[in-house]
Amino acid sequence: MASNSDEYHLGTSTDEIERLGYQHQVWLDEAVDLWRKAGFTHGQQLLDLGCGPGFATSDLAHLVGSTGKVHAIDNSEHFLQSVNQRCQSQGVAHVTTHLSDVHQLPLLDGSLDGVFVRWLLCFVADPEKVIAEACRVLKPGKPIVIMDYFNYHAVQVFPARESIQALFKAYHTSAIKNGGSYDIGAKLPTLLQAQGFDVTVTKPICRIARPGDRLWHWVEMFNKNYVPKLVEQDLMTPETRQALEQDWREVSNISTALFFPPPMLGIVAYKQS
Numbered sequence: 001m002a003s004n005s006d007e008y009h010l011g012t013s014t015d016e017i018e019r020l021g022y023q024h025q026v027w028l029d030e031a032v033d034l035w036r037k038a039g040f041t042h043g044q045q046l047l048d049l050g051c052g053p054g055f056a057t058s059d060l061a062h063l064v065g066s067t068g069k070v071h072a073i074d075n076s077e078h079f080l081q082s083v084n085q086r087c088q089s090q091g092v093a094h095v096t097t098h099l100s101d102v103h104q105l106p107l108l109d110g111s112l113d114g115v116f117v118r119w120l121l122c123f124v125a126d127p128e129k130v131i132a133e134a135c136r137v138l139k140p141g142k143p144i145v146i147m148d149y150f151n152y153h154a155v156q157v158f159p160a161r162e163s164i165q166a167l168f169k170a171y172h173t174s175a176i177k178n179g180g181s182y183d184i185g186a187k188l189p190t191l192l193q194a195q196g197f198d199v200t201v202t203k204p205i206c207r208i209a210r211p212g213d214r215l216w217h218w219v220e221m222f223n224k225n226y227v228p229k230l231v232e233q234d235l236m237t238p239e240t241r242q243a244l245e246q247d248w249r250e251v252s253n254i255s256t257a258l259f260f261p262p263p264m265l266g267i268v269a270y271k272q273s
């Protein structure tokens with residue numbers, strides 16, 4: 001059953017802020033490519049929707065420059081403090097943070113040149129409503145850029161380990177239990193079209209991790225923060241956790257091992273004029 005809590009289920013601790021910062025670095029090229037495809041540029045008014053601690057927010061602020069503006073929206077006060085601190089330390093004054101639920105945005109109709117939404121729609125109760133709100137605040141003809149998970153069952157490790165497959169199955173269940181879905185990407189083109197967008201880019205984002213590389217470490221950081229929550233939610237027993245840790249250590253010591261992380265979908269869609 002879906003949880004009614006709006007709280008981000010990986011939490012908002014300092015460890016999670018550090019993980020999101022690392023994650024931003026690991027997946028930055030893919031985001032920048034989508035920003036380029038959508039024509040994000042100087043002087044624009046952009047929105048980072050579900051911005052978290054705002055690692056993308058500050059990069060977008062540098063992209064639009066001081067003649068532009070970036071709005072950053074999240075329902076975590078702690079994350080927004082982190083956005084404000086980072087912007088202040090970088091001398092960025094054209095970011096405005098809003099503590100708000102993403103299902104109802106505190107912004108005017110038709111006021112923005114672009115919206116960026118990454119790793120949010122997989123967590124929300126009503127992605128259709130969030131997309132409708134993004135559509136409302138965009139100027140006609142302007143883009144939304146989305147990066148999110150789809151086809152989560154594609155995760156594989158070679159050589160195969162049952163405990164690692166079981167882990168990703170538990171993550172998938174956990175997202176659903178908390179009201180979201182790590183397969184959301186597949187539904188997004190249909191939802192976007194229904195809300196008045198023309199979808200122009202659907203780009204698969206698939207990579208392979210090898211022991212010791214930064215993508216491998218990204219998976220390790222994810223596991224470090226998320227596995228204890230699976231145990232708390234009774235989605236993993238302490239015994240399976242132990243087996244998992246041993247299997248992960250073993251596979252990490254095989255130099256030819258490969259890990260296929262959850263695929264993502266990059267989308268650019270334009271609000272119909």
Ligand SMILES: C[S@@+](CC[C@H](N)C(=O)[O-])C[C@H]1O[C@@H](n2cnc3c(N)ncnc32)[C@H](O)[C@@H]1O
Nearest residue numbers: 008050051052074075076100101102118119123
């Ligand atoms: C995985 S983080 C992604 C953060 C950021 N978009 C990024 O790319 O690093 C998900 C974010 O969505 C926020 N979030 C989830 N549900 C929300 C809601 N209903 N309203 C506002 N923010 C929400 C969480 O607080 C969290 O900061």
